[in-house]
Every structure is written in structure tokens, then in C-alpha cells.
Amino acid sequence: MSVLVVGTTALDSINTPKAKNPRLLGGSASHAAVAASFFSPVKLVGVVGDDFPSRYVKLYQSRGIDLTGLERVKGGQTFHWHGEYEVNMNNRRTLNTVLGVIENWSPKLPGAYETTPYVLLANIAPAIQHTVLDQMSRPKFVIADTMDLWLNVALDDLLRLLKRVDCLVLNDGEARQLTEDDNVVSALARIHKLGPRYVIIKKGEHGSLLSGPEGLFVAPAYPLKKVVDPTGAGDSFVGGLLGYLAAQKGGSPAKHLRRAMIHGAVVASFCCEGFGLSHTLRAKRPDIARRVRELEKLARF
Amino acid sequence: MSVLVVGTTALDSINTPKAKNPRLLGGSASHAAVAASFFSPVKLVGVVGDDFPSRYVKLYQSRGIDLTGLERVKGGQTFHWHGEYEVNMNNRRTLNTVLGVIENWSPKLPGAYETTPYVLLANIAPAIQHTVLDQMSRPKFVIADTMDLWLNVALDDLLRLLKRVDCLVLNDGEARQLTEDDNVVSALARIHKLGPRYVIIKKGEHGSLLSGPEGLFVAPAYPLKKVVDPTGAGDSFVGGLLGYLAAQKGGSPAKHLRRAMIHGAVVASFCCEGFGLSHTLRAKRPDIARRVRELEKLARF
Numbered sequence: 001m002s003v004l005v006v007g008t009t010a011l012d013s014i015n016t017p018k019a020k021n022p023r024l025l026g027g028s029a030s031h032a033a034v035a036a037s038f039f040s041p042v043k044l045v046g047v048v049g050d051d052f053p054s055r056y057v058k059l060y061q062s063r064g065i066d067l068t069g070l071e072r073v074k075g076g077q078t079f080h081w082h083g084e085y086e087v088n089m090n091n092r093r094t095l096n097t098v099l100g101v102i103e104n105w106s107p108k109l110p111g112a113y114e115t116t117p118y119v120l121l122a123n124i125a126p127a128i129q130h131t132v133l134d135q136m137s138r139p140k141f142v143i144a145d146t147m148d149l150w151l152n153v154a155l156d157d158l159l160r161l162l163k164r165v166d167c168l169v170l171n172d173g174e175a176r177q178l179t180e181d182d183n184v185v186s187a188l189a190r191i192h193k194l195g196p197r198y199v200i201i202k203k204g205e206h207g208s209l210l211s212g213p214e215g216l217f218v219a220p221a222y223p224l225k226k227v228v229d230p231t232g233a234g235d236s237f238v239g240g241l242l243g244y245l246a247a248q249k250g251g252s253p254a255k256h257l258r259r260a261m262i263h264g265a266v267v268a269s270f271c272c273e274g275f276g277l278s279h280t281l282r283a284k285r286p287d288i289a290r291r292v293r294e295l296e297k298l299a300r301f
Numbered sequence: 302m303s304v305l306v307v308g309t310t311a312l313d314s315i316n317t318p319k320a321k322n323p324r325l326l327g328g329s330a331s332h333a334a335v336a337a338s339f340f341s342p343v344k345l346v347g348v349v350g351d352d353f354p355s356r357y358v359k360l361y362q363s364r365g366i367d368l369t370g371l372e373r374v375k376g377g378q379t380f381h382w383h384g385e386y387e388v389n390m391n392n393r394r395t396l397n398t399v400l401g402v403i404e405n406w407s408p409k410l411p412g413a414y415e416t417t418p419y420v421l422l423a424n425i426a427p428a429i430q431h432t433v434l435d436q437m438s439r440p441k442f443v444i445a446d447t448m449d450l451w452l453n454v455a456l457d458d459l460l461r462l463l464k465r466v467d468c469l470v471l472n473d474g475e476a477r478q479l480t481e482d483d484n485v486v487s488a489l490a491r492i493h494k495l496g497p498r499y500v501i502i503k504k505g506e507h508g509s510l511l512s513g514p515e516g517l518f519v520a521p522a523y524p525l526k527k528v529v530d531p532t533g534a535g536d537s538f539v540g541g542l543l544g545y546l547a548a549q550k551g552g553s554p555a556k557h558l559r560r561a562m563i564h565g566a567v568v569a570s571f572c573c574e575g576f577g578l579s580h581t582l583r584a585k586r587p588d589i590a591r592r593v594r595e596l597e598k599l600a601r602f
Contacts, residue, residue, distance in 0.1 A: 184506070186526040205485070206507035209524070218521040218599045223510070225487040258602040298519045299600055301559040 001140075001246045002041040002066075004113055005033045005239065006132045007122025008079050008102060009046035009070065012231060014275055015084035015095075024276030025056045027079065028122035028145065031235035034280055035267040036120065036243030037063040038288060043113050045069040045132060047105045049076035059281070068110040076101035085229075092231070109135040118246040121165070122235055123147050126157035133164055141245065141253045143167040144196075145238050151177050162195035166253075169238050171202045184209065188216075198257065200241075202234050208261055214254060219261045220299050222269035222291050229275045233268040236280060240267030259292075266291040302441075302547045303342040303367075305414055306334045306540065307433045308423025309380050309403060310347035310371065313532060315576055316385035316396075325577030326357045328380065329423035329446065332536035335581055336568040337421065337544030338364040339589060344414050346370040346433060348406045350377035360582070369411040377402035386530075393532070410436040419547040422466065423536055424448050427458035434465055442546065442554045444468040445497075446539050452478050463496035467554075470501045470539050485510065489517075499558065501542075503535050509562055515555060520562045521600050523570035523592055530576045534569040537581060541568030560593075567592040 007029030014021045029046045036042045043066040052072070060067055077100035085092050107128060117140035121129040129144060136142075144165040150158050151174060162168060168191060172184050179190040184201055188211040191199045198212040205224075210217040241257075241264030248256040266288050273279040308330030315322045330347045337343045344367040353373070361368055378401035386393050408429060418441040422430040430445060437443075445466040451459050452475060463469060469492060473485050480491040485502055489512040492500045499513040506525075511518040542558075542565030549557040567589050574580040 183526060183528065185524045189526075203507065206504065207519075216524055216599050217602070218508075218524065219602070220519040220521075223486045223517055223519065225484060225490075227484065262602050296602075298517050299602075301518070301520070301563050301597075301600075 001117045002043060003036045003118040003120060003242050003246045004043045004045060004069075004116035004132075004136070004139075005029050005036060005120045005122055006045035006107060006129065007032060007120075007124045007145075007235070009044070009048050009052075010079040010081055011052075012276060013080070013082040014229065014231065017085070021275045023053070023080075025059060026081065026232060026276055028124060028232075028235045030060075031232035031271065031277065031280070032120055032122040032145075032239030032242075033060070033065050034063055034277055035236040035239030035264070035271070036246075037065055038240065038267060038283075038285060039243035039263070040118070040246040042066065042243070043069060043116055045107050045109065045113070047071040047073060047101045047107070049073050049078040049101045052078045059277075069107070069113055071101075071105070071107070073101040106131055117141070118242055119143070120238060120242045121145065121161075122238065126150055126154050126161045129161055130157065130164075133161075141166050141242075143169060143238060143242055145169045145234065146174065148174050148177060159194060162191075165196050167198035167200060168196040169200045169202065169234075171204070171234065175201050185216075198254075200238075200261065202237060204230070204233070208237070208265065210257060210261060212254060212257070217258050217261070219258070219265060220295060221265050222295055223298070224269055224272055227272045228279075230272050231275075232277070232280075233271045236271040237261075237264040237268040240264035262292055262295055263288065266295065302418045303344060304337045304419040304421060304543050304547045305344045305346060305370075305417035305433075305437075305440075306330050306337060306421045306423055307346035307408060307430065308333060308421075308425045308446075308536070310345070310349050310353075311380040311382055312353075313577060314381070314383040315530065315532065318386070322576045324354070324381075326360060327382065327533060327577055329425060329533075329536040331361075332533035332572065332578065332581070333421055333423040333446075333540030333543075334361070334366050335364055335578055336537040336540030336565070336572070337547075338366055339541065339568060339584075339586060340544035340564070341419070341547040343367065343544070344370060344417055346408050346410065346414070348372040348374060348402050348408070350374050350379040350402045353379045360578075370408070370414055372402075372406070372408070374402040407432055418442070419543055420444070421539060421543045422446065422462075423539065427451055427455050427462045430462055431458065431465075434462075442467050442543075444470060444539060444543055446470045446535065447475065449475050449478060460495060463492075466497050468499035468501060469497040470503065470535075472503045472505070472535065476502050486517075499555075501539075501562065503538060505531070505534070509538070509566065511558060511562060513555065513558070518559050518562070520559070520566060521596060522566050523596055524599070525570055525573055528573045529580075531573050533578070533581075534572045537572040538562075538565040538569040541565035563593055563596055564589065567596065
């Protein structure tokens with residue numbers, strides 16, 4: 001079954017001490033859509049300006065991603081993030097952000113999108129996530145991702161959203177901030193009370209946690225000897241997760257969530273191995289299957 | 302089979318915003334020996350002063366711990382650590398440390414200890430770990446634990462020790478410091494080159510990693526809703542690990558290392574739930590077995 005992905009479609013310029021990587025394809029929706037496209041057909045909802053390179057449109061198309069919902073604003077500028085890494089590659093800082101066409105965007109869904117069964121509200125303003133959900137007709141499973149920015153500037157919108165989604169994905173720092181609870185395990189119970197039946201906490205290299213009616217799941221990350229650029233890893237994780245979920249036949253989504261997280265973790269591992277989408281795009285289904293088998297061996301006891 | 306444990310036998314005074322916990326039984330050897338005693342007979346090597354309460358001697362004895370190797374120094378003061386927690390219980394700071402009898406200690410092993418097959422060099426000065434190993438006769442499996450202090454003040458001793466042990470246990474920060482490598486996965490390969498066939502990296506609430514000839518193992522931590530006092534959790538982990546290993550029949554230690562780490566993680570989880578050894582001592586074998594089964598369910602995919 002197909003997956004609708006809404007989020008940012010951006011240009012990322014990433015400087016390192018050794019190289020400049022100008023205007024890479026980035027944004028939460030780009031990473032999530034490409035990750036989901038390994039497993040399921042994807043319908044993209046996003047907005048770009050005139051400056052959005054046609055090679056990136058072709059790249060989406062090469063993954064079979066439906067672009068009916070990708071708005072192009074005449075005279076507009078694509079959302080652009082400019083950042084740099086320090087020497088040790090662990091600290092990233094933002095040099096400049098241009099919101100461009102995303103600033104006043106209110107997505108209008110193509111009619112054919114409205115009945116998409118799996119919905120990924122990738123990281124973007126909660127108001128936009130609401131607008132998309134308002135136009136959907138009884139989706140089977142809705143996942144929302146978010147970030148600390150929205151906890152700071154759009155908490156009310158986010159809290160209303162939590163009542164409307166099946167699963168919230170956030171990182172451990174965000175879980176602490178949202179619940180004012182330093183313990184991530186007890187924070188999970190507090191987040192369930194805010195609405196979502198499933199909560200997934202991303203912990204980067206330390207893996208992820210799933211909490212739901214069936215209890216807890218502790219998922220490992222794929223251990224990488226070298227991390228080149230973690231930008232988009234969280235989006236790849238959740239995109240791979242929902243793409244895998246949508247491809248499963250039989251049983252409720254809950255039945256497949258654990259293996260979906262493992263597949264998301266593996267797609268995220270490829271994302272971390274190169275700048276932007278370079279290594280995610282290089283990976284093939286057998287590469288993913290191989291790392292999933294490796295994780296099975298790594299975690300067995 | 303039995304386990305020899307050498308390390309600090311200390312008194313810990315721990316203040317919190319709500320309570321003072323003066324002169325609890327603490328130290329790396331105390332936590333490790335009690336943890337190991339769930340599974341195997343333990344021989345303790347340590348040193349205390351006149352001020353060491355007889356109730357703590359009885360406590361060791363109640364766990365069947367052999368105290369022939371516990372030196373009592375007349376007129377001496379027991380190693381005493383005094384620390385306090387901040388309001389959120391996440392930050393601990395040292396108020397005072399009295400080395401006492403540990404300062405000039407050179408352990409002399411009782412004859413009956415020399416052939417103990419499993420040896421745990423719990424956290425203490427590497428010179429003391431060497432002295433114990435010098436007196437051992439061909440042990441089956443030797444694990445050394447350490448801490449950042451020894452990387453700073455006794456690196457040469459520690460590097461010599463790494464050539465003499467089967468397994469080194471350290472936390473992720475220490476692994477980074479030892480190898481000057483920010484990536485924990487690639488740091489493992491560097492540590493193997495320094496000597497040990499097995500390396501275990503402790504990551505607290507994020508679990509642990511084992512690296513050895515059979516590849517990597519990613520072990521989960523037991524998820525706790527409330528952490529009261531993590532002091533001694535690392536010692537409990539490694540003590541439980543080696544105690545479990547020594548109790549297994551058939552095959553090389555390597556065959557049982559993964560499940561040994563899971564058992565260590567479970568003992569450490571009890572340790573974190575109370576001050577000092579209070580909750581470790583309350584746990585029974587069925588409690589440990591129950592949490593091991595829970596971890597099996599939590600990690601399955």
C-alpha cells in the first residue's frame with residue numbers, strides 16, 4: 001500500500017573543514033520519501049521555488065515518487081539550510097536559514113492523495129501537519145515526527161496533533177522537554193497520556209525505543225565505524241519504518257512495527273554514511289536485507 | 302566455578318536533597334562481589350581499616366563471600382567517598398575522598414586463592430590489578446574494569462595490563478579517551494590492538510557493546526522507570542557478568558558471554574533502584590530470571 005509523506009523539501013548546503021557541499025537535496029520529506037520508496041509507493045506533499053533544480057525532480061521520479069502534490073511557487077525560493085561541521089565532525093552549526101516558499105505554505109492535497117492508507121507527517125510546522133490530516137479520509141496509520149523547535153514555538157498545535165495520530169516519533173531530548181521528565185522510560189507513559197497509542201524515541205547511535213499496548217521494544221542501531229553526516233538520519237528512519245509497514249500484508253500494523261523499526265534503522269545507517277542523500281540512494285534492497293540480517297545476529301542472545 | 306574479585310572496599314556517604322546516607326557499604330569490589338555471588342562462589346581481595354563496621358563483614362558473609370583475602374589494617378581508615386546529588390538526581394559531585402588504607406596497599410593473596418579460575422580485576426589502581434595477577438596461577442578468564450582516573454594518572458600501567466587480560470570493560474567516554482577516537486565502534490578495533498581479545502563498552506541506560514573474535518553484540522539495558530542511585534551499577538554489571546560466566550558448564554567462556562552480559566545488566570538494574578547495595582541485596586534469583594525473560598521479550602524482533 002502507498003505512503004503519503006509531507007514535510008520539508010529543501011536545499012542543504014553543508015560545509016566541512018575539507019569540502020563544501022552546496023545545495024544538496026535535503027529536508028525531512030526528501031529523506032523520508034526516498035527511505036520509504038525502498039518498500040512502498042510514495043506520494044509526496046511539499047513545496048519548492050523556481051530555483052529547485054530539475055535534477056532533483058528527476059531524482060524523486062527515479063524512485064517512483066508521485067509528485068502531483070509537490071507545489072512549485074513561481075518567483076519563490078526553496079527552503080534553504082546552510083550549516084557547517086567542526087573539525088571532529090560531531091558538532092554542526094547553522095550558518096543561515098532561508099524559509100522561502102515554506103513560510104506561508106498551506107498544502108492542498110490532490111484528490112488522488114486523500115485515501116492514502118499510510119501517512120507520514122515528517123518534521124515540519126504542526127499547523128501544516130494538521131492541514132494535511134484535515135484533508136485525509138480515514139487513513140490506516142498516521143505517524144508524526146517533530147523537533148525541539150515546535151516544542152518551543154508551536155506547542156499548542158503539537159499537543160492538538162498528538163490526539164490525532166497513531167504514533168509519535170521524537171528524540172530523547174525532545175521527549176524530556178515535552179514531559180519535563182528526565183527519565184526516558186517514564187516519559188513514555190506521559191506521552192501516551194497526551195494521545196498517541198505508539199511512541200517511538202530515537203536515540204541516534206544508541207538505537208530506539210517503541211512503547212505501545214504490546215509493551216516496550218528496545219531496538220538497536222546499526223553500528224557504523226564511520227559517520228559522515230547524520231543530517232536526515234531521523235527522517236530516513238521514520239520513512240523506512242512507515243514504507244516497510246505499508247508493504248506488509250496481513251495483521252495490524254502493530255504486528256510489524258518492531259521489524260519496521262529495524263528496517264528504518266538500517267536505511268538511516270546508509271544515510272549517515274554520506275552527505276545528503278548520496279549513500280541512501282546508492283543502497284539497494286539486498287544491501288538493506290543484509291544489514292537487517294546482521295542486526296539480527298548482533299542482537300541475538 | 303569460583304570468582305576472585307579484587308577492587309575497592311569502601312564506605313560511601315551519599316547526600317541527596319531529601320536525605321543523607323552516611324557510610325553505606327560501597328566500592329567496586331563490594332558491588333562486584335555481591336553481584337557475582339548470585340551465581341558463583343566469590344573470593345574477595347580487599348583492604349579495610351578499624352572503622353569498617355562488623356555488619357558489613359556479616360553482609361559479605363551472608364552472601365557466602367570468602368573473606369580470607371580481606372585485609373584489616375589496625376589503626377587504618379577505610380577508603381571513604383563522600384558525594385552529593387543535585388535536585389534532578391542526574392548530577393553527582395564529589396565532596397571529599399579519603400584514600401585511607403588503600404593508599405599504600407599491596408595485596409597478598411591467600412594460597413587458596415591462587416588457582417581461582419575466574420578473575421575480576423574490578424576498578425582500582427592498575428598497579429594493584431597487576432599485583433593480584435602476578436600471584437595467580439593460569440586463570441581461565443580474566444576481566445579488567447577501569448575508570449578515567451587511571452587513564453589520566455596510570456596509563457602506562459593500564460596499557461601493560463591490557464596485554465594480560467582476556468577482556469577489558471570500560472565506558473564509552475573512557476573508550477574515546479583511550480583511543481582518541483570519537484566513534485565507539487571503530488574505537489573497539491583500536492582497543493583490541495592494545496591486547497584484549499574481548500572488549501565490552503558500557504553505555505549506562507543505552508546498554509553495552511561486546512566485541513570479540515565472534516563479532517559484535519549489542520546488548521540492551523533493562524529499562525528502568527526510576528533510577529535512584531547509579532553508583533556501583535558498572536561494578537554490578539561486570540560482577541554479575543563474570544559470576545554468571547563462572548557458573549556455566551560446557552564450552553568456552555566466549556559461548557556464554559552474551560547471556561552473561563544480559564545477566565550483568567539485570568543485576569545492575571537492581572543496583573540503580575536503591576542507594577548503595579540496598580536493592581541489589583533485596584533481589585532474589587527468580588527476580589533476576591524474570592527480568593532476563595523480560596529483556597528477551599523487549600529485544601526480540
